[in-house]
Structures are given as C-alpha cells and as structure tokens.
Amino acid sequence: MFRLLFFGFGNVGQALAQLLIEKKDSLSERYGFEYKTVGIVDMLKGSVINNAGLDLSKALKMVSQDESLNKYPGGETGIMGLDAINKADADVLLEMTYTDIKTAEPATAHIKTAFQKKMHVVTSNKGPLALFYRELKSLADEKGVEFLFEGTIMSGTPLLNLIRETLAGSEILKVQGILNGTTNFILTKMEEGMAYEQALKKAQELGYAEAVPDADVKGWDALAKTTILANVVFNKMLKPDDIPCQGITDVTSEHIKKAKSGNQRYKLLASVEKKNGEIIAGVSPVKICLSHPLASVNGAVNALTITTDTLEDVTIVGPGAGRKQTGYSMLIDLLTIGGKK
Structure with a gap:
C-alpha cells in the first residue's frame, strides 16, 4: 500500500x-x-x-x-x-x-x-x-x-520510459525533436498562410500560449527540456545557460515561403548529440526536408527522434502538454x- x-x-x-x-x-x-x-x-x-x-x-x-x-x-x-x-x-x-x-x-x-x-x-x-x-x-x-x-x-508521452526501459542496452547517440507544442502550432499556421502575430494570437485563443508567451516563443521551455535530456540521458552536468538557444520570433513568413518552395519546413528543434567525444546541445529553428520523420509532425504535437547504435533512428510522437x-x-x-x- x-x-x-x-x-x-x-x-x-x-x-x-x-x-x-x-x-x-x-x-x-x-x-x-x-x-x-x-x-x-x-x-x-x-x-x-x-x-x-x-x-x-x-x-x-x-x-x-x-x-x-x-x-x-x-x-x-x-x-x-x-x-x-x-x-x-x-x-x-x-x-x-x-x-x-x-x-x-x-x-x-x-x-x-x-x-x-x-x-x-x-x-x-x-x-x-x-x-x-x-x-x-x-x-x-x-x-x-x-x-x-x-x-x-x-x-x-512515455519518452523517458522508452529510453530507460525499452531501449535498455542501446547507446543513445543523438536526440532531436519538437519539444514545444505552442511553437510547432505557430509554425504550422504560418505555413498555412498566417503571419507570425496572427498565429500567436490564435495559439493564445486556443490556450496553447500564455498572454506573455516568451517561455514558448523564445525557446526557454524547449531549452529546459533539452537540459534535462542532456543531463539524464547523456549524463552531463549542464545548466540552461550552457546551451545556445534561439526561439522562433525571428522566423518570418518569407522564411517559411522560401523553405516551402525548396520542399523544406521550419521546426523549432531541440537536440543533444555525442560528437567527437563531446556533447553538443542546442535549441533553434531549423529547415528540414519534408521526408524527415519530424516534418510531418504538425500542430500542437511533440516528437523526438532517438538515434541509437542498435536500431538507428526511433521516433516517438505524442502530446507534449495537457x-x-x-x-x-x-x-x-x-x-x-x-x-x-
């Protein structure tokens, strides 16, 4: 009991x-x-x-x-x-x-x-x-x-349980994904033709974004989650200030249109990667090809691709809030x- x-x-x-x-x-x-x-x-x-x-x-x-x-x-x-x-x-x-x-x-x-x-x-x-x-x-x-x-x-969405239990015995080489549903919603709406300000207002009306949306749109929420992943999954001792972070406030409709014309899509991606013996982490808006597993994740949804030495890429998709x-x-x-x- x-x-x-x-x-x-x-x-x-x-x-x-x-x-x-x-x-x-x-x-x-x-x-x-x-x-x-x-x-x-x-x-x-x-x-x-x-x-x-x-x-x-x-x-x-x-x-x-x-x-x-x-x-x-x-x-x-x-x-x-x-x-x-x-x-x-x-x-x-x-x-x-x-x-x-x-x-x-x-x-x-x-x-x-x-x-x-x-x-x-x-x-x-x-x-x-x-x-x-x-x-x-x-x-x-x-x-x-x-x-x-x-x-x-x-x-x-059972990300940490997946890594700890189901992927036991695998070495995690990289994690990269969409860890903030609000910014993903905004970028999706911008691709549908809304300006940034309109998309943000819609997110606020639906309760996805706060009246003061800085934690989401400036990337701070994703940054906190990235820090947790770096420390828990990759056994580091990082603080949020150690990780470069850029939100979506500088992404314009022109950026979105240009990416779309090249069969690409903007996503605010959080990533942690082992590279040459170092751990590289960051949060920033990134253009990804439409064939990428994360490109089809639209709206207020989260997803993370986990790169392992045993199964290569495993992607988990699900609600990131609620x-x-x-x-x-x-x-x-x-x-x-x-x-x-």
Missing part, C-alpha cells in the same frame, strides 16, 4: 487523482498497485493531512465547488510547505506545485525534504531537473529512493515505483 502526498492540486493534480480513482481496481488487479492518499497541499486550494487516509473523490468535489480543503472534515488542515512534508507519513511525494523556472523553487526544497524523509518523488516540474538534477539524483540514490519525472519532457496527459505521466512513474516496493 503506497501512501501518497499530493503537493499541488491544480489541473495536473486533479487529473492524476481522477485517474487513480477511475483505474483503482485495474491498477490493483494488473499491477498489484494499491494506494491511499495521506495528504493534499495546495497554495490556493488549502491543505489537509490524515495519515489514516483521505477520500480523493471528496477532495475533488470540494475543489470543483471552490471550497477550500482547509474545510475538509477529518484530518489536520492548513499545514503548508515543508511542515506538511514532515507531518505526512507518506511513501511518495507527488510534486506538482507552481515553481519559478529561474530558481526552481519551491519545488526543489520540497523534493530535498522528501528525500531526507526517504520518500520517493514523482514530479512534473522542469525547474529542479534543469537546474539541480545531479544534486537531487545523488541525494535520492544516497537515501535509496526513486526520483522520476516522465512528465517534464513530453507530458504523458491536463490529463501530464496527470498520466505521474501515473506511469507511480507504477514504475510500484514494482520496487
């Missing part, structure tokens, strides 16, 4: 909770995975801790009605931050809090505290991985716990841990 502590109960946390409720019987029957929730902590929605177990359905109903979890009947309420981690008798911290990508806080502090208590950690937060992966992984190994983060790269999809990524990692207890 795994005791779960939710840190963050927004879209992703609620999606994970719904999946755990819907699949409770099948998770037990197929994987032997059984759980109870001992705490839910959210900066805006309140908190409740009960080591005897909470009713996830009740918690979901409360937040759907804009009722604070501080009013949950039964359990200690109003406990936040590190105090909640220390109070909860949990096996797994599910870290999904809003975190500053520049400092990776408060998620990094939450993760470190959980490791000190010998809790496994599953997170969807890119910041701690991009800035402090090596330190956090070393602490997890020292404490004998798992540190998993499938949702940080391609949401619920409430349910990211919640599912957390479930994938929970099941990975579930086989280790």
Whole structure:
C-alpha cells in the first residue's frame, strides 16, 4: 500500500487523482498497485493531512465547488510547505506545485525534504531537473529512493520510459525533436498562410500560449527540456545557460515561403548529440526536408527522434502538454515505483 502526498492540486493534480480513482481496481488487479492518499497541499486550494487516509473523490468535489480543503472534515488542515512534508507519513511525494523556472523553487526544497524523509518523488516540474538534477539524483540514490519525472519532457508521452526501459542496452547517440507544442502550432499556421502575430494570437485563443508567451516563443521551455535530456540521458552536468538557444520570433513568413518552395519546413528543434567525444546541445529553428520523420509532425504535437547504435533512428510522437496527459505521466512513474516496493 503506497501512501501518497499530493503537493499541488491544480489541473495536473486533479487529473492524476481522477485517474487513480477511475483505474483503482485495474491498477490493483494488473499491477498489484494499491494506494491511499495521506495528504493534499495546495497554495490556493488549502491543505489537509490524515495519515489514516483521505477520500480523493471528496477532495475533488470540494475543489470543483471552490471550497477550500482547509474545510475538509477529518484530518489536520492548513499545514503548508515543508511542515506538511514532515507531518505526512507518506511513501511518495507527488510534486506538482507552481515553481519559478529561474530558481526552481519551491519545488526543489520540497523534493530535498522528501528525500531526507526517504520518500520517493514523482514530479512534473522542469525547474529542479534543469537546474539541480545531479544534486537531487545523488541525494535520492544516497537515501535509496526513486526520483522520476516522465512528465517534464513530453507530458504523458512515455519518452523517458522508452529510453530507460525499452531501449535498455542501446547507446543513445543523438536526440532531436519538437519539444514545444505552442511553437510547432505557430509554425504550422504560418505555413498555412498566417503571419507570425496572427498565429500567436490564435495559439493564445486556443490556450496553447500564455498572454506573455516568451517561455514558448523564445525557446526557454524547449531549452529546459533539452537540459534535462542532456543531463539524464547523456549524463552531463549542464545548466540552461550552457546551451545556445534561439526561439522562433525571428522566423518570418518569407522564411517559411522560401523553405516551402525548396520542399523544406521550419521546426523549432531541440537536440543533444555525442560528437567527437563531446556533447553538443542546442535549441533553434531549423529547415528540414519534408521526408524527415519530424516534418510531418504538425500542430500542437511533440516528437523526438532517438538515434541509437542498435536500431538507428526511433521516433516517438505524442502530446507534449495537457491536463490529463501530464496527470498520466505521474501515473506511469507511480507504477514504475510500484514494482520496487
């Protein structure tokens, strides 16, 4: 029986909770995975801790009605931050809090505290991985716990599991792909005839881009994911500032038309490659031939081509964002841990 502590109960946390409720019987029957929730902590929605177990359905109903979890009947309420981690008798911290990508806080502090208590950690937060992966992984190994983060790269599309499990024994020589759905959507719309500003506005209307879209269009989101890939897959110790990054803000309609006339297409590509004993990483808009496997990936979709010494190129395509999809990524990692207890 795994005791779960939710840190963050927004879209992703609620999606994970719904999946755990819907699949409770099948998770037990197929994987032997059984759980109870001992705490839910959210900066805006309140908190409740009960080591005897909470009713996830009740918690979901409360937040759907804009009722604070501080009013949950039964359990200690109003406990936040590190105090909640220390109070909860949990096996797994599910870290999904809003975190500053520049400092990776408060998620990094939450993760470190959980490791000190010998809790496994599953997170969807890119910041701690991009800035402090090596330190956090070393602490997890020292404490004998798992540190998993499938949702940080391609949401619920199981990229890291593919590399870790299915491609076990293969040497990864290069990864290259589309790791930001917003910019891919914009470039697709530009090829259809929209100007950059029109395509961006459409992305914002559909909820793909934020009102201030810099993290997407300047390449910062893809950069964080590239840093994670370099450190996790290629065992480097890079920070985002070590990797050259160029977004799509300088790509014009003329660039798009010229590429199209030459049977090429612009994509914002993230890449990490072993070359002459060095690891070369970067994010930039690149013209690729229409015959390339990544050229047909259009709209708000992600894809990554993995070059190996055994199978040559393997390409995985799937959603790179989304409430349910990211919640599912957390479930994938929970099941990975579930086989280790």
